[in-house]
Every structure is written in structure tokens, then in C-alpha cells.
Ligand SMILES: Nc1ncnc2c1ncn2[C@@H]1O[C@H](COP(=O)(O)OP(=O)(O)O)[C@@H](O)[C@H]1O
């Protein structure tokens with residue numbers, strides 16, 4: 088007995104197609120579906136699982152909420168140097184797989200409020216959305232705290248595990264290096280993270296308010312050398328964007344300013360972030 092049968096069927100979307108069915112044990116299977124419909128369903132399922140994966144990576148990335156929803160066009164370069172920085176960042180994310188092969192780092196340094204955190208988050212976000220790669224954002228302060236907490240036996244994780252949570256991601260952003268960075272333990276943590284990533288050729292982005300000479304002093308030469316190899320070094324040496332945002336606000340009568348933007352204390356707090 089022939090245990091396969093075919094017949095012509097009609098799909099409302101794709102028209103006529105050849106369906107088949109099989110005899111198994113004691114009965115016939117149902118007729119096969121239109122192959123094109125099946126492919127559409129597979130694609131939808133694949134897109135859904137990809138966007139679920141992106142959502143999970145984004146949620147665990149540590150990218151601050153206020154930078155998560157920003158699109159590429161949310162950044163408006165202030166001058167030609169800024170425009171060059173912006174273009175390098177956009178291209179860096181697009182070419183991330185190439186940058187991942189060589190482990191190309193980025194060092195962003197300059198005044199506060201000039202867009203370093205904004206741009207580094209834009210790269211991290213695009214790396215996740217475009218390439219489904221694992222990008223992680225942290226401040227130097229939080230990274231030190233997390234690793235140092237592991238010295239406490241009750242922490243539930245070892246110092247090795249803490250360090251490897253920073254050496255494993257495809258991209259790591261360490262924001263605000265040098266703000267409060269001086270102890271020998273912190274230097275050692277920074278070296279372990281940067282060196283671990285360097286050995287695995289994984290790219291790291293550093294943002295700092297320090298000039299390069301001070302950054303070398305703070306990181307130590309060995310650590311800086313590992314970053315400096317192949318690195319894009321970007322300068323952000325213009326006036327704080329936060330300052331110009333405050334000046335724009337001061338045009339509004341004082342009585343309205345408080346309602347719209349909050350008190351001076353809140354301003355200072357934001358300016359120090
Ligand atoms: N070129 C720019 N275009 C749009 N927003 C900007 C730009 N530069 C800075 N900002 C905004 O100004 C604020 C400070 O920028 P931020 O990236 O935190 O500065 P930095 O990390 O250099 O101290 C943020 O709200 C950021 O979105």
C-alpha cells in the first residue's frame with residue numbers, strides 16, 4: 088500500500104498548492120499546509136523570539152532608562168568635532184561585528200554634560216538591537232562597589248564571578264572613570280576587567296572627565312596600553328549641554344521655572360549626575 092498521498096489544495100493567500108499526507112500505523116495524517124503560509128509563520132515566530140531576546144538583553148544591560156528610548160537622531164552634534172564623534176559612534180555600532188573581531192575600544196574624554204554618556208548608551212543600545220549582542224553599561228563606581236561587595240562572605244557570589252560579569256559581555260561601557268577612583272583595590276579591579284576583555288578581544292568603551300595624561304595616571308600604564316591599542320579616542324571639549332539647557336530655562340519667568348523644572352537643589356542634583 089502507498090503510504091503517501093498528494094492532492095491539489097487552495098490557499099486563500101497564496102493560491103493553489105500541492106498538499107500531502109501520510110499513513111501512520113492505523114490512520115492518515117492531516118493534509119500538509121501551504122508551504123508559503125508555513126514559512127510566513129516561521130518568520131513571525133523567529134522575529135518574535137528575536138525581539139524577546141533583545142528585550143531581555145536590554146532589560147539586563149544596565150543602560151539608564153532615560154537613555155534607553157533615545158533614537159540616533161536624538162543626538163544633535165554641537166560642532167565639527169562633535170559631528171565626527173557622532174558619526175564614528177553610529178558607524179561603530181553598525182560595524183560592531185568587525186569591531187568585535189579586533190576588540191576596538193573607545194575612549195571618550197572631556198567636560199561634563201557634553202554627551203559622552205548619551206553617545207555611549209546609543210552605541211550599546213544599537214549593538215543590542217542591530218546585532219543581538221550582549222552590551223552592558225555600568226559606571227566605574229557601581230562596578231567597583233559590585234566587585235568589592237563580593238569580599239563579603241554573605242554576598243552570594245565570588246570576586247571571580249563579579250569580575251567575569253564585566254569581562255563576558257560583547258560590549259562593556261564603563262562610564263565616569265576617574266570620578267572617585269584612586270585606591271589600589273579599585274585599580275586592580277579595573278585592570279582585571281580591562282585585561283580580561285583585552286585577552287578575549289572584547290571591546291570596551293570608557294567615558295571620563297579626565298584628560299588623557301590623568302587617565303593614564305589613574306588607570307596605570309599597563310591598563311591604558313591595553314585600551315589604547317586600536318582605540319578611537321574622542322574629545323568632548325566644549326561647554327556643558329546641561330548649562331545651555333539651564334540658560335534656556337532661565338528665559339522663562341522664575342515663578343514658572345519652579346513648576347516646570349523643579350527647585351535649584353533638584354537642578355544641582357541633576358547637574359552632578
Ligand atoms: N549633542 C547633544 N544632542 C542632544 N542631547 C545632548 C547632546 N549633548 C548632551 N546632550 C544631553 O545633555 C545631557 C548631558 O549629557 P551626558 O551625555 O550625560 O553628558 P556627559 O556624559 O558628557 O557628562 C543629557 O541629557 C544628554 O542627553
Ligand SMILES: [Mg+2]
Pocket residue numbers: 200203204205262263294360
Ligand atoms: Mg556622563
Ligand SMILES: [Zn+2]
Pocket residue numbers: 098099100101102121122123124125
Ligand atoms: Zn498560503
